[in-house]
Amino acid sequence: MNDCKFFGAGFTRRALLRSCSYLSVATWLAPGLARADPALPAATVPHPAPPRAPGQNRAPLAGQPFLPLPSGSIRPAGWLERQMRIQADGMGGRLDETWPDVGPNSGWLGGTGESWERGPYFVDGLLPLAWALDDPALKAKAQRFIDWTLDHPQPDGMFGPTSNDDWWPRMVMLKVLIQYHELTDDPRVIPLMRRYFAHQLKALPARPLKDWGRFRWQDELVAVLWLYNRTGDASLLQLAELLRAQGWNWQAEYADFPFKAKLSAEELGLDESKGGNSANGLSDRTLSAHGVNNAMGVKTSPLWSIVSGRATDRDAIKAELAVLDRYHGLPIGIFSADEHLAGTSPSQGIETCAIVEMMYSLELALAITGDAAIADRIERIAYNALPAAFTDDMWAHQYDQQPNQIKCSLAKGPWTTNGPEANLFGLEPHFGCCTANFHQGWPKLNASLWMATAGGGLAAMLYAPCTVSTVVGDVPLRIEQATDYPFRDTVSIALHPEREVAFPLVLRVPGWARSAKISINGAPAHAASSRGFVTIRRSWRAGDRVEASFDVATRRVETADGASTVEHGALLYVLPIEENWEKWRPRGLTADWQVYPASPWNVGLAPDASLHRTERAVSPTPFSRRSPAAVVTTSGQAVPEWIEAHGGYAEPPPRGLTGNGDQRPLTLIPYGAAKLRITAFPTLTV
Template sequence: MHDSTLTGRRGFLQASVLGAMVSLLPAEKAGAAAKPEAAAVFPQAPLAPQPFQLLPAGSIRPTGWLRRQLEIQAEGLGGRVDETWADLGPHSGWLGGNGESWERGPYFVDGLLPLAWQLDSPKLKAKAQRFIDWTLDHPWPNGMFGPTSNDDWWPRMVMLKVLTQYQELTGDARVLPFMTRYFHYQLGALPERPLRDWGRMRWQDEVASVLWLYSRTQDPKLLELAALLKKQGYDWQGMFAEFPFREKTDAKLVEAKGGKNAFMEDDGLQVHGVNVAQSLKASPVWSLVSRDANDRAAIHHQLAQLDTYHGLPNGMFSADEHLAGRSPSQGIELCAVVEAMYSLETALAITGDAVLGDRIERIAYNALPAAFTDDMWAHQYDQQPNQVECSLHRRPWTTNGPEANLFGLDPHFGCCTANFHQGWPKLTASLWMACADGGLAATVYAPCRVGTVARGVPIEIEQETDYPFRDEIVMTLRPASSVAFPLRLRLPAWCRSPSVKINGETVKAMPGEGFLTVERRWAAGDKVELSFPADVVTETGFNDSVSFSRGPLVFSLPVGEAWVKWRKRGLTNDWQVYPTSAWNYAAGDAGTVERHPVGERPFAGATPAMTLTVKARLVAWKAEEGAADPVPKKPAMEDEPYTTLRLVPYAGAKLRITSFPALAS
């Protein structure tokens, strides 16, 4: 038996910051090939140290149910959308054509690239490479890049995210000088052509890429650029400090202030759901430059404000298209789901706060898969926790149109068709992170295989689990030679009795600890066994409604579904979905949890991996124009007996009730 040193979250953060200050990892050289076991590159002084860092792209490969989910994405729209959608086809402006030349090409590759390498798919790699090669091989003479039909800063911000991943995957020597030249150009151009609309709201995404490059080149002009982007960008932290947007956005009031164009000015952009999702990383990212602990911690205040005034039971906030209040009949855009995940993954690395891992899992294992058909050949623009019909109606959206919750190729607007691809691959890339003191951290749980280094020694970790559908996780460590390093294990905040064993021997794990740190010498074959037993929790929400969760999973009543093809869309279709069973129930006590096999399609409603029974009774509650009325606070009971409902994981029910009126005792 080896001695283990256990530290809590506070001690870990102090130790990791100190370790980062005295032993920052060396930066990569331009053109050096990145290998799966390559070390993470931490921020270089004068940037603030951070406790965690994402491993180089390609270090984590999915296994088990997660690999099946990524294969479904690759075989559906995620890998083939360019074959059926002109906006990403051969005439794309990001392939040198005269087609769509703004954000959709970069959006697509931002998820396609990690998906291709995680699945080691030659076909998908070739698709991604075409976009990257055209971009790198066609810079403008002045340093700008991308299609010449526009000079908008915003779509370049997305392609920069692509290039950072690509350089880590391949070590392509073109990337660092290409990015340097562009950033130098932009530093000179921004005073006369400042950030506007989307770029002004999303400046933090580019600052993340700027700091990524700075950690590799130490070019002082990059810090000047970061400061200028922040200065010209929208002040998200200031907005949330005295958060004024506490009700559903009233489109008529916004238009009365600024006319139809008001939604492209601050009055509209600051309550735009995707902007808000991307803003969650703004303060943590900027804290690397400011070195201000208040900036680093501000994300928690932002999340609290969103939960209080717009929170939904699936881990997201409502915004359809703009912030929409707490009613679970309101929706959230798929772009906002994947952007919130990416923001939280970034923030988790910078802050080391375990609670962000809980939030990532809540979104990833509910809101993300809920927005797709099980084969991922169709998706929604907006999803609703209480979604009783997907049809052509304008109710209840703030500003979206009647196609908003249809399942299809590009319902309502095509941004999500291009952007959803990043959700699963970037979650995979965030399952494990490097620690500033040379250790490794398990940050989000799913089956995977990790290849990286720990204190200079190559190591592989096999993580076997059916989590979140099961409670147990087994990690097998295989370092190339025995090596001492701290292993940090996230203890979910919802778990009241976590269990941790090292080679069969129990290690004390305290609920609420955040990250449990196990410091020891690790040898090939060492096993870490985790168990996170979960209680069924009844959560109170809008109008005293109740919803049910167990661990990361939220449960919903599946409403019978009649799928009606609205129109053929090349390789796929657009669908309307109508209810075939009653949904107007009040719910009370939770009953039995039953476990079932995790199917080939892990989140499919027809084969749920877990079910939950609840006591219920029909109540007076109706739908209008395809949308359930807001949950009634004290509904009248129908003249029907009590019954037992069988709930399934949220994502498996494409028509569903998630927030129920509380059943009178």
């Protein structure tokens, strides 16, 4: 996300330090540092809060059709629990042991190290990961950041390290404090937030939002509305209006969208030879074309609709997503932005920060709009782009990933504003924002699998194995959702209320399902269907079981650029390229890697090829190249006209080719399992 760097080919470390002069230089930790650092005080972790049902928005805020369950209500099971445990055993849980920016000298632990966004980013994923896995060691790590933040407020209401007064990193830490309060009911949280928002309301007129905070004001709006719902303090609505007045108008940008193609450094105002990259900061044009800012920005309209009550605000996200798809859409459900909006070529990349922030924005928007198509998009991103960004052990990640990724090397790449490390796998390739921020992806997806409904029921919004602990009316309820979705097309839901209770149970029907069969205790269910959801109204008893089976076809889909992709449900299936991994340099507990192709990649799908999908066992590493949970067999033909571009990436798939070569069998695997791959194939004609 490069929140604190100058962009472009002329980027240097000196430019980084100039742009980030308020950051301190941290000392590297020894690779073998123990997980519990003796220099830090022991953390006492509060007992978890009891299960509860969420409440509707307080007047005059508008209501919403779905309500996220309080943090901690949902725990992963099955393959999702294994994936999150991999994250905990990798950088997601141990980053502080090898990367000083979130280590014991962090400014967010009272030290003199990095004091801007990286500590809050790290805890924003570490906290929900620790509680979802009920991991005492991870909870203790997160608790130290929480305790320091809550126990060291400044007299005027400001909180956080005193070495900078930027509004932006505090927006991230506020999201952390919201989750923490829902998990523990810690009485320190709400008073700190009230003092801080009172301080900000007074200070913003003279010290307004700027730079990153100005384009990300909607992330603070989440916290402001959360606190208003708990206190009814009318001054918080004044603060919401002030944030909106000072923040970037994302809805207006999408209404008259200025970025209809890949942008050059000169067009972005970043050409140093023409005065770009100056010490005066980044222009509005540069920041509004920034990929992560856009990923954060798409939540703005639905969030603001809670304040305005206007349906036009709530529904604006549909048009906004359509604009991004039209001009910059990639097959993986998100737009290209490497680092800025970059067109529709499948060789362009997308930043890992943008992936996890887009997921979070859409998870909030799903609850506010009730639009089932948003859930489809979340799953497309989460089950393809998210796992593709990491090595199997989650000890290395990419800054940028490409749908058509034929090499991960120090070659220049197709980037306009990123450097040569952008698609390497490593500790902090190109820039460390994603290193700190990727952790929220899986935990927040887990937290959004189920939601409450405005009508007092519960809804299965996204599908993955999990358990839910909540309350319906005044009846405690446990739900066990067993499934290998997205690798399979069936879901089993067991309900265990403490006593019989009537409530509507809502199930989403994925948009790619041709039909759905729903049964209750083995008998067909009587369910009402509306706008991508089915609703079952009945009294539920302990042991009741709901089965859902979705009829999904494996199919070839033509992209807007005339290429072909293969999909089955949420998953894209890709041609894996044999991988030759070369360690470039050690990085403490991990390393940086280049990956080179060891098999041909320039292949098209045969025009008349059939698609046959075969299911296999889901392995301990769910998105595994070695043992994929499903494969698609088909046939293809070599396309010698399709060549590698100067810079080590695949040119866009050529058009208008006739399939007249020898056919050969192809085995396609899930996108997230292949680190080198072809996703968008040339469309061959007979």
